[in-house]
Amino acid sequence: MDAYLLAIGTIVLIYALLAIGLNLQYGETGLINFGHVAFFALGAYTSALLALKGWPLPLSFLAAGAIAAFSAVPLGFAALRLRDDYLAIVTLGFSETVRLVIQQEEWLTRGVQGLPGIPGLFTSLAGTPRAWAIFLTLLAVTALAAYAISLLQRSPFGRMLRAIRDNEPAVEALGKNPSGFKIRVFMLGAALAGIAGAFYAHFITFLTPEQFIPLVTFYVWMSIILGGIGSLRGALLGSTLLMFFLEGSRFIRDILPGVAEVQMANIRLAMIGLALVLFVLYRPQGLFGKRPV
Amino acid sequence: MVGFFNLLINGLIEGLIIALPALSLTLVMGINRFPNASAGDTMTFGAYAALGLQYAGVAFFSFAVMGSLIAGALLSWLCYRLVFQRLSRAPMVASLIAAIGIGFMIRSVIGLVAGHDLHTFSLPLVRAWNFDGIRVLPTDLAIAGVALALLILVFCWLKLSPSGRQLRAIADNPDLAKLSGIRPQRLMGMLWLLSGALCASGGVLLGMKAVVMPELGWEMLLPAFAAMILGGIGQPLGAVVGAVLMGIAQELSIPIVGPSYKIAVAFVVMLLVLMVRPGGLFGHVEKVR
Numbered sequence: 001m002d003a004y005l006l007a008i009g010t011i012v013l014i015y016a017l018l019a020i021g022l023n024l025q026y027g028e029t030g031l032i033n034f035g036h037v038a039f040f041a042l043g044a045y046t047s048a049l050l051a052l053k054g055w056p057l058p059l060s061f062l063a064a065g066a067i068a069a070f071s072a073v074p075l076g077f078a079a080l081r082l083r084d085d086y087l088a089i090v091t092l093g094f095s096e097t098v099r100l101v102i103q104q105e106e107w108l109t110r111g112v113q114g115l116p117g118i119p120g121l122f123t124s125l126a127g128t129p130r131a132w133a134i135f136l137t138l139l140a141v142t143a144l145a146a147y148a149i150s151l152l153q154r155s156p157f158g159r160m161l162r163a164i165r166d167n168e169p170a171v172e173a174l175g176k177n178p179s180g181f182k183i184r185v186f187m188l189g190a191a192l193a194g195i196a197g198a199f200y201a202h203f204i205t206f207l208t209p210e211q212f213i214p215l216v217t218f219y220v221w222m223s224i225i226l227g228g229i230g231s232l233r234g235a236l237l238g239s240t241l242l243m244f245f246l247e248g249s250r251f252i253r254d255i256l257p258g259v260a261e262v263q264m265a266n267i268r269l270a271m272i273g274l275a276l277v278l279f280v281l282y283r284p285q286g287l288f289g290k291r292p293v
Numbered sequence: 294m295v296g297f298f299n300l301l302i303n304g305l306i307e308g309l310i311i312a313l314p315a316l317s318l319t320l321v322m323g324i325n326r327f328p329n330a331s332a333g334d335t336m337t338f339g340a341y342a343a344l345g346l347q348y349a350g351v352a353f354f355s356f357a358v359m360g361s362l363i364a365g366a367l368l369s370w371l372c373y374r375l376v377f378q379r380l381s382r383a384p385m386v387a388s389l390i391a392a393i394g395i396g397f398m399i400r401s402v403i404g405l406v407a408g409h410d411l412h413t414f415s416l417p418l419v420r421a422w423n424f425d426g427i428r429v430l431p432t433d434l435a436i437a438g439v440a441l442a443l444l445i446l447v448f449c450w451l452k453l454s455p456s457g458r459q460l461r462a463i464a465d466n467p468d469l470a471k472l473s474g475i476r477p478q479r480l481m482g483m484l485w486l487l488s489g490a491l492c493a494s495g496g497v498l499l500g501m502k503a504v505v506m507p508e509l510g511w512e513m514l515l516p517a518f519a520a521m522i523l524g525g526i527g528q529p530l531g532a533v534v535g536a537v538l539m540g541i542a543q544e545l546s547i548p549i550v551g552p553s554y555k556i557a558v559a560f561v562v563m564l565l566v567l568m569v570r571p572g573g574l575f576g577h578v579e580k581v582r
Contacts, residue, residue, distance in 0.1 A: 077568065085322075085385060090560075090563060092515070103553075175569060194455045200340070266401040269397045269400065276394030276397070280390050280391045
């Protein structure tokens with residue numbers, strides 16, 4: 001039971017890290033990123049492949065964050081100077097393209113067969129102590145990220161982000177250049193997603209392109225909407241609730257025997273879809289937030 | 294050279310199919326001002342509706358297609374009345390997220406009801422015409438003909454009918470349109486019926502060319518978005534031209550990058566257009582938030 005709860009807790013923290021990044025991008029700055037999973041996938045595969053080549057894990061984690069951050073730059077240059085909705089479409093396209101490349105370039109990623117045998121974290125420990133070590137490290141990283149971003153929010157940089165979100169023409173009128181700030185925020189969120197991906201890769205130790213479908217992006221959106229957009233605590237709370245939901249849907253199968261895994265995936269898809277629609281219609285501020293979507 | 298022409302013809306036909314959802318996207322974008330991400334899954338719905346009618350024993354394929362257009366139109370109208378209409382005053386992102394959610398729901402219901410097996414329409418088998426190695430399938434010609442006819446019909450409606458003119462007025466300036474006595478309610482209903490029928494027809498035609506599966510439309514969404522951006526957002530003619538160019542680009546890229554990278558081609562086209570000419574071929578740059 002301990003192992004199960006720790007595993008769930010670890011996944012919650014990975015989603016929380018993703019949610020913190022997306023919350024910085026959308027909640028603080030108003031960037032609509034519909035391809036968060038792409039940066040997650042890039043981080044996961046970068047770190048996994050480098051570790052398989054024998055890189056020490058701390059270095060491969062850093063590389064994961066860096067690759068994810070720099071992959072955001074061309075997207076930012078293409079879409080951030082324009083209307084908000086372009087970024088949504090472009091990032092969605094990017095996430096599908098990244099998944100396609102992972103699927104097709106078998107020489108690098110082994111494609112749909114998946115990448116097995118990724119070095120795990122803390123292999124010197126075993127069993128429950130190892131699970132605790134992973135969980136606590138991730139907790140420390142997530143807390144650090146949350147703290148750093150809360151500092152950022154209170155800095156002049158953070159004020160500028162909220163100003164961009166609320167009234168971009170006014171920011172321009174003051175002689176500031178919003179796109180520079182936006183690209184930096186976009187990179188920062190992507191880097192967090194990349195690091196979350198690295199944790200995921202070395203926690204699960206097996207990667208396939210199927211783990212990085214667009215639905216994952218909307219899990220993260222769901223968690224920031226659940227928790228209330230624009231609040232850090234909301235991002236953490238939202239990912240916990242999301243995990244309750246995702247894990248809870250597993251137990252539906254115990255109540256309704258004979259439901260195949262494929263059907264379960266469909267039911268989960270339908271429920272996330274319905275939840276997204278109902279939330280934007282009836283509770284745009286999320287369960288606990290104050291500010292509407 | 295012969296191979297090139299075959300790819301070109303294929304691309305042209307595929308482009309005409311993409312033009313249908315792209316036109317639907319650009320109309321909704323021009324008037325309701327959000328990218329309707331559920332358009333892809335509405336296509337899938339159209340294909341499955343035609344398939345269902347065919348299984349149910351509708352004798353003529355054209356009747357099944359007609360039924361699927363009606364079903365698609367009604368589905369899209371329902372989505373508008375239940376969801377998008379209520380979000381018309383909310384920020385754009387609310388409609389966008391709702392559209393994604395609706396798309397998920399459509400896809401999952403299709404998956405639950407029809408399963409994930411690949412289906413094909415039962416169509417009469419025909420031999421391809423062969424002009425010195427340039428092969429033309431009569432089915433493909435029929436697909437292109439139907440797509441072209443539908444597009445012409447929509448353009449006639451937009452340009453010649455009073456309601457089409459009113460719709461364009463709303464797209465241009467909603468407040469001014471209201472002031473001059475245009476009542477948007479009825480027109481919005483028509484727009485969403487039309488938008489759904491366009492998507493459903495695109496889905497059926499695509500299903501005739503390939504196989505029907507739950508991801509059919511989702512995979513067409515990005516090429517359709519790319520076509521819309523390439524043509525200039527809110528530009529109906531631009532969407533069609535953009536779609537044909539996209540279709541040809543996708544097919545011509547096959548000898549270079551292989552057939553699996555179609556979506557990636559759409560993405561690259563999108564990025565290039567946004568970097569080089571963000572207004573698209575027919576549009577102008579919009580920097581409003």
